[in-house]
Amino acid sequence: MPEQATDWFADISFDGVPGVPGVPPQFSAISSGTPSPVAGVPGVPNLGREHLRTPPEHHALDSKSLKKHKEHQGTPRTPKNNDAVWRSALPVEIVVGLDRLRAEPQPRLSSPSAWAGVVTDAHMIASEGWAAVAVSLGWSPLNLFGSSPEIGGNADLDGLAVWLSGRKIVAIDERVVVADAAGARALYYGRPMKGAALLWDLRDIQSKRMRGKAHD
Numbered sequence: 661m662p663e664q665a666t667d668w669f670a671d672i673s674f675d676g677v678p679g680v681p682g683v684p685p686q687f688s689a690i691s692s693g694t695p696s697p698v699a700g701v702p703g704v705p706n707l708g709r710e711h712l713r714t715p716p717e718h719h720a721l722d723s724k725s726l727k728k729h730k731e732h733q734g735t736p737r738t739p740k741n742n743d744a745v746w747r748s749a750l751p752v753e754i755v756v757g758l759d760r761l762r763a764e765p766q767p768r769l770s771s772p773s774a775w776a777g778v779v780t781d782a783h784m785i786a787s788e789g790w791a792a793v794a795v796s797l798g799w800s801p802l803n804l805f806g807s808s809p810e811i812g813g814n815a816d817l818d819g820l821a822v823w824l825s826g827r828k829i830v831a832i833d834e835r836v837v838v839a840d841a842a843g844a845r846a847l848y849y850g851r852p853m854k855g856a857a858l859l860w861d862l863r864d865i866q867s868k869r870m871r872g873k874a875h876d
Contacts, residue, residue: 749792757860767862768811782821790829797834806856809865817856
């Protein structure tokens, strides 16, 4: 069974929610500056216990339930926990994008050393089954694997893979991801991602912009 929401609340750190009044501005894992402030979390008027509902059992699974669920997905031709399991559960464009993410050179970033961790977290979201759960709950690919295409980044446009920074996901519902790092809990809210791009498209977008500037 998923943990009760009331048990999460006491230990949750709100440092991971950009723009919430009273919370210091956040730094993106791949940016060098402070994001522009926003008035609260878009679409979430207040923070409180009502936003930490226990996820529906038939959709959102905690870590233990998800592992048990995955163990029952094996078939004689698809070994348990094989890559084929999570790949078959995701849209093909996400699977192809994740393969590109691992194979292609990284984009230009103000914090280049952070990229390897972002790639690792992106594949963790997929391979542990969380991406499939999120997609089934209505999360967009940009919310999961998006980022600002600007070299300096923008924390307001960080998708889940960028925001995680090594944290481990413990629960998810239609609006929020609960993650854990050394016993401290943090929240990631789904948000409008206008201006963001998928991680595997960042390098191409930057290259096109540079070519455009060269022709100006």
